Amino acid sequence: MRHDQRPVAIAGGGIGGLACALALAQRGFPSIVLEQAREFGEVGVGLQVAPNALSVLDALGVGDRARRDALLIERMLMMDGVSGETIVDIPCGPEFIARYGNPYAVAHRADIHGALLDACRDHPLVQLRTRSRVIGFDQDADGVSVHVGAPTDASAGVSARADAAGAAPAFERVQAAALVGADGVQSRIRQILIGDGDPFPSGFMIYRAVIPVAEMPADLQHPYPTLWAGHDTHIIYYPVRGWTVFNFGATVRIHDRPVDESTEAPLDEALAACAGQHPTPLRVMRAAGRFRRWTIRRRDPVDNWTRGAVTLLGDGAHPMVQFIAQGAAMALEDALCLAVMVEESAGDFVEAFRRYQDIRIVRASRVQAMSWMMDRLLHAGGVERRVRNSIFAGRTPEDSYTRLDWLYQPPDYVRAPRT
Template sequence: MTNDSASTNVLVVGGGMAGLAGALALKENGADVTLVEVAPAFGEVGAGLQMAPNASRVLKRWGLLEKALDVGVKPKHLVFRDAVTGEELTRQTLGGEFEERYGAPYVVIHRSDLHRILLEACQEAGVTLVNDVLVQKVETDGEKARAYTSKGNVYEADAVLAADGLKSTLRAGVANDGPVSSAYVAYRGTVPITPETPAADLEDVIVYLGPDCHLVQYPLRKGQLLNTVAVFKSASFERGEEQYGGVDELETAYAGCVPAVQEALKNLATGIRWPMYDRDPIESWVAGRMALIGDAAHPMLQYLAQGACQALEDAAVLQDATRGHVFTGAGIDPRGWEAAFSQYNKDRAARTARVQRTARIWGESWHVDGVARVLRNLLFKSRADNNFQYSDWLYGRNEPGVPAEVPAVAAKGSLVEA
């Protein structure tokens, strides 16, 4: 591309989960879509992620669920345990009634595998993919948006999707804010499952809850890998240090935990840690012909395992909104973007704000000690398997902003109301 403008119906800025999902959704509607990514190559870092039914329903809509199942795992249970005593607090069976109720399975998958599936789907659909492009600002001029890059190139489009993540540059067009530190950091690791790997829990998602810490384990890649995530409150991160020179903080955080938890720490890659941020919810994601999507719109803490899930929901809802206003039986109406973005924003902002706020409170409940820990454990233990009152609002098919592919379930409450 030269310094002259390049024209497209839709420009997507960012090649992560949200950007690829948004690009695929709009390409399926008939748009000419160009996606630009600042990195020199497409890829995803990290380890495993959990795809709850609200997200796997979206993959099912796009014909990608079987590909995810081919490389992922359908765990049998989600189990919570006390990290200090090892006692089981509650469990949810993830097959049978659960899967039937929500219309899709619970899947755990390596981040790079899901990213590859979405990337290949975009390639097959004909999305134009361009690397090494840094978009610094987007301006709306009448019925066009112009995206200006660091190299002096200009992309002109009917609409722009800003999918540039937690530290989004383009979010400044709708909000004057920044990432919020949680004081918690994560170490992650994946190791091969061998005959020497303890057989317990290799078919489940296990969450150990401890004072100021927790640990999650589950299998990946058809049971070939074991994924481990350790999250704890970090004094050095509170001082402003995103990385830290040793593992003494990690070891100290879990010193009071059961041997199974301390043994699992050996599975972690300790060369890099992941500081945990979110942002406060905002009501408007739209500036002229530009709309935010994914973490650029609603970055959230990981306690509900909904970051990628909510990005997929965004894309599906945007697909529906544009199908009604932009992509019609009479062809493409570029004047419909304002109405489509307005509908998308209306359908999504309240729901994702609820997920963001609930994730914060859910995390606080995981990390308590003393009397609060005793009460938390009693509450968890009072819940029976297949009691859906705490999950219908999140996984169900009748919430505003959730694509409804099949009959809805009756909502009965919320996880921890925010």
């Protein structure tokens, strides 16, 4: 036998967990994805898919499917939400594509997640299980015993009483060669490995909405995301799903005020929260009408994600604010890097996870830290706003590309499996 045929257990079937399962399967390693929810799916609508993310999707063989309903954007635009002037305008045409090997896309989250899910369903080496909440694990030299409890949270749609009555297995152990915690920002595996408490509220929340194209102001329907950087707020909107709807998000500094995520927010509340913004994005906000509220959580980078044959990836390892739209991209890169290291270590998971962490930790932590540093640029007021604008003034596309090379050019482990 070439290697341990017990599966790798993957806690969480989001973009990171599914990409990991697929990348392992393509290299001959079986996995079992344990997802707590009743169904596989994604929360939210829009996703910016930068070229480094598309390169991973290509390497996984799902790039064409992911691009099918995505919009390949013409430019990246950042406007001053106080004065209305253009701050950043980066063309994403042929020169950009040639430089990074891929365009910049915006997509519906379900399209990206769905592309990975279908490929996992089609692969005989991937087992997919829902209503399977990972609650713990034991590890010894022989592998990992993963403790799976019945889901008890609202996201799984199952109550504790129903579990006790036998509607779902109350407890089970899954024997695995290794365990990957791809269980998101509230990662249970991280709690056990690192134990650094809950991710803290970042001091920001987001008002999210979906605007049917018929209700979106016609003069603001552009083939690219428009980001309005205001004092303590930023607003972004872009079309998804073949221009049928626009994704809308207004991020607002709230300090430590609590956020009610269980009810919808009315327009008046969202308008008041963004009162200083330019009239143009507020027209889009009015078209949206009602909003879901969402707390933005974050952590600072840590220097370890791994213990033996157990490791973390994606938001479990390095949850970040969405200010440079790279969280899912980092989860995809993690997933592929991890699988490549497992292949190169011939199934020695302890060695593979050590190498994976070593390769990924600086890049992912840099993106995590940079995302948070963008607070200063995106939400500047007073003289800081003018300083920000002067920093970007006069930049040519080439200047911008030079600054983005490290991020958008795919790392060398982003490659298809050897055939």
